[in-house]
Amino acid sequence: MTALIVDDVTKVYGSGHTEVRALCHATLELRDNEFLALLGPSGSGKTTLLSVIGGLLSPTEGTVTIGETALTELSKKEQTRFRANRVGFVFQGFNLVPFLTARENLTVMASISDAPRAEIEDRADQLLDELGLTDRRDNLPEELSGGERQRVAIGRALVSDPELILVDEPTASLDTELGTQVVQLLASEIKSRGKAGIMVTHDLRMVEYTDRTVRILDGELLDASD
Amino acid sequence: MQLALAEIRRRRGRWASIIGAIAFIVFLVLILAALADGLFIGSTGALRSSEADGLVYSADGRRSLVRSELPIDDLSSVAAIDGVADAGALGVLLATAATDGDLFDIAVIGHLPGAVGEPTTLADGRPPSPGERHVGMADLSLRDKGIELGSFVLLTGSAQPVEVIGFVSDARYLLADTLWVTLETWESLRFEIRPETRGRGSVAQAFPIRIAEGADLETVAAAVDAALGTTETVSTDQAILSLPGVEQQASTFTAIIVVSFIVVGIVIALFFALITLEKRGQLAILKAIGSSNSLLLRGVLVQALIATVAGYVLGFGLSRLLALVLPPAVPVEFLAGTARTLFLATIVMGAVGAVLSFRRIIHIDPASALGGEA
Numbered sequence: 188m189t190a191l192i193v194d195d196v197t198k199v200y201g202s203g204h205t206e207v208r209a210l211c212h213a214t215l216e217l218r219d220n221e222f223l224a225l226l227g228p229s230g231s232g233k234t235t236l237l238s239v240i241g242g243l244l245s246p247t248e249g250t251v252t253i254g255e256t257a258l259t260e261l262s263k264k265e266q267t268r269f270r271a272n273r274v275g276f277v278f279q280g281f282n283l284v285p286f287l288t289a290r291e292n293l294t295v296m297a298s299i300s301d302a303p304r305a306e307i308e309d310r311a312d313q314l315l316d317e318l319g320l321t322d323r324r325d326n327l328p329e330e331l332s333g334g335e336r337q338r339v340a341i342g343r344a345l346v347s348d349p350e351l352i353l354v355d356e357p358t359a360s361l362d363t364e365l366g367t368q369v370v371q372l373l374a375s376e377i378k379s380r381g382k383a384g385i386m387v388t389h390d391l392r393m394v395e396y397t398d399r400t401v402r403i404l405d406g407e408l409l410d411a412s413d
Numbered sequence: 414m415q416l417a418l419a420e421i422r423r424r425r426g427r428w429a430s431i432i433g434a435i436a437f438i439v440f441l442v443l444i445l446a447a448l449a450d451g452l453f454i455g456s457t458g459a460l461r462s463s464e465a466d467g468l469v470y471s472a473d474g475r476r477s478l479v480r481s482e483l484p485i486d487d488l489s490s491v492a493a494i495d496g497v498a499d500a501g502a503l504g505v506l507l508a509t510a511a512t513d514g515d516l517f518d519i520a521v522i523g524h525l526p527g528a529v530g531e532p533t534t535l536a537d538g539r540p541p542s543p544g545e546r547h548v549g550m551a552d553l554s555l556r557d558k559g560i561e562l563g564s565f566v567l568l569t570g571s572a573q574p575v576e577v578i579g580f581v582s583d584a585r586y587l588l589a590d591t592l593w594v595t596l597e598t599w600e601s602l603r604f605e606i607r608p609e610t611r612g613r614g615s616v617a618q619a620f621p622i623r624i625a626e627g628a629d630l631e632t633v634a635a636a637v638d639a640a641l642g643t644t645e646t647v648s649t650d651q652a653i654l655s656l657p658g659v660e661q662q663a664s665t666f667t668a669i670i671v672v673s674f675i676v677v678g679i680v681i682a683l684f685f686a687l688i689t690l691e692k693r694g695q696l697a698i699l700k701a702i703g704s705s706n707s708l709l710l711r712g713v714l715v716q717a718l719i720a721t722v723a724g725y726v727l728g729f730g731l732s733r734l735l736a737l738v739l740p741p742a743v744p745v746e747f748l749a750g751t752a753r754t755l756f757l758a759t760i761v762m763g764a765v766g767a768v769l770s771f772r773r774i775i776h777i778d779p780a781s782a783l784g785g786e787a
Contacts, residue, residue: 234784243701243780264705267779271703278782282698284416286423291415298415299703327423343702355783 190351190383191217191240196249198235198406209235210246211406219350222377222384224394227403233387234355236403240385241274241353242266253351271300275344275382277373279356282340283328289339290315290324293346300347307346314342318372334365341373345380352377354386358393370396416699417712421719428720431684435677435724436731439759442673443732446751449666451744452588456662457653458552459522459586462532465501465621467630468652469637472645476655478505478586478618485596485615487641494636496628501530502617504599505586508606509569512559520586521549521568521575523599523617530621532593538562538579541595549594550579557741558590566592570606587656588744622646670755674762681717681766689713689770693777700779709774713767721763725756 198210209232217223227233238244240251242258251258253273261269270276283292293311297304315324318338328336337357344352354373358366370386374396377384386397394400402409421428460468469491474481485502492500504523509516524530526543532550541548551560555577560566565574575594584591594602596617604611624633634646647655654660689696696709729752736745 238780238783241701241783243783267700267703267705269703270701271705274703276702276782278698278701279784282694282782284695284699286420287416291419295415296702298708299699 188219189216190219190254192252193240194250196239196246196251198239199247209406213408215401215408217383219383220378220381222374222397224397224400225385225387225403226394226400228389231403232406233403237353237355237387241276242270272347273349275349275352277340277344277354277357279359283336285328288325288327289320289331292339293342296347302347310346314345318342333361334369337361337369341376345376350382352382352384354384356387358390414715417715421716431720432723432727434680435721436727438673438677439725439728440731442670442755443728444735445666445669446755447745447747449663450748450751451746452662453659454583454746455585455588455744456656456659458583459591460649460653462534462581462584463530463621464533465529465649466624467622467634467646467648469620469622469644469646472643476647476652481618482616483620485617488620490640491620491622491637494640496625496633496636497622498625499529499623501525501528501621502596503530503621504596504618506599506603506606510566512566517558518589520589520591521599521602522591522593523596524593525596529623532581532584534582534584536580536582540579544597545595546598547573548576548578549592550581551577552584552591553580553582554585555590568602568606571602573602674758677759678762678766681763682769685713685767685770686773689773696774696777697779697782700777701782706775710771713770714764717763717767721759725759
């Protein structure tokens with residue numbers, strides 16, 4: 188099944204002399220159970236594409252469809268709700284809520300998504316176990332190591348059982364060894380659940396853990412390789 | 414809600430500082446309000462405790478019990494006016510009294526026993542009977558000066574001691590303790606202490622009136638003034654506000670209290686503006702993962718509510734602690750009604766302060782969560 192269709196998406200910032208074309212006619216498809224690497228240097232438009240796919244930015248032209256839902260047709264409010272229930276995010280630099288424990292950083296999704304609290308709590312405990320964080324569940328982010336924080340962030344992205352996981356530079360603040368472990372873990376968690384995932388990275392070494400790589404340069408998707 | 418509560422629980426130092434700031438302002442406001450209420454109650458008890466609907470003054474008395482003077486013979490004319498259900502007489506004599514060698518200011522108030530104008534707040538003993546001389550009811554505050562039932566109060570310049578046969582509560586006049594005697598006793602004490610008042614015949618200084626059921630006070634007042642020609646009849650509320658300094662005190666304290674509440678709002682607004690600025694990245698992340706604006710704004714409101722309620726409770730406790738150590742001479746009165754009003758005002762100002770940060774939260778762009786900006 189097709190999990191995501193990005194159809195001829197263009198994103199332009201500013202106008203006239205200040206116009207910046209961040210995305211040019213980008214077209215992309217992603218299947219269920221597929222983990223894709225979006226590879227490009229800084230300023231290539233990969234974050235803009237991830238933002239448009241996640242409903243955080245509206246494209247100037249083109250459409251984004253996730254599952255059966257045309258995301259670009261939804262209102263801002265509906266897009267927010269859609270993200271809460273059907274898109275998981277893993278941000279660069281962990282970005283956990285600093286005053287919530289590891290477990291609470293996952294269960295906070297019970298207040299945000301429409302899933303019943305008991306369901307979120309059960310899934311949070313199961314994820315913490317799978318991610319090897321059961322002993323650290325009551326620790327605050329400042330008490331966790333970099334790798335543990337990133338694992339909590341992965342857990343938060345998965346806890347509401349979304350169909351698409353968007354990952355932004357997961358290795359940016361980790362050393363190579365830890366970065367590799369985190370990406371391996373991400374790939375295994377996404378694949379084992381049959382989800383679709385897109386990982387933005389500029390680190391060529393990480394693409395081997397994904398099913399496919401798409402390169403982006405100056406807002407254009409250059410090639411796709413299996 | 415989980416987020417809002419966890420933030421307070423785990424960032425105790427920060428929230429303690431805002432709660433402390435609110436508590437300090439609430440403490441100041443409660444003390445100011447208690448002083449305002451204390452001054453008002455201490456100044457106006459004599460008029461409030463009579464439960465009169467209005468007071469008739471001489472026109473040239475300009476609503477002052479001390480300046481006004483009315484021939485006692487006019488009382489029957491007032492009582493006979495249509496709509497007047499009951500009419501009494503009041504006279505005030507500001508004097509100095511002594512007990513056990515201690516001197517203190519006292520207001521001796523003459524009244525007609527059984528008629529309107531007599532305090533309705535009897536707390537102990539009995540009121541003087543009509544015509545009974547040299548006995549009186551003391552305000553309960555005189556107990557602090559060692560006066561009991563059966564004590565004699567001797568006014569400076571008088572040879573006639575007045576025996577205390579009863580106590581009334583909340584019947585002070587312009588912060589002076591009061592002694593309520595019959596109009597005859599008042600007159601004889603006045604002649605003794607203010608000899609210049611002799612020879613003016615029997616007078617009262619105001620006629621308190623109670624109007625008949627269904628009658629309109631303004632109409633009755635106009636009828637009284639028209640019939641007597643030399644009077645000004647006002648409602649008891651107007652008479653209270655005309656007491657020297659009462660209205661000015663009330664408006665001064667109200668202004669200070671209102672300004673203090675504006676400060677509560679500003680403190681909360683600044684606090685939330687600062688923490689919103691600091692949490693920009695975190696709020697962007699929460700929005701990106703699907704938190705709606707309304708969820709985040711509800712959290713801010715809940716936090717403002719908790720901070721203001723906790724600040725109020727702390728400020729309230731501090732004000733009561735201070736009340737325990739204040740000397741009795743400081744006229745503070747902590748009224749439940751005032752505490753309730755100030756509680757609501759604190760909550761409202763907290764909410765207003767929090768609402769001012771809403772625009773800032775709404776404008777945080779969830780897209781800034783990606784690309785390492787957050």
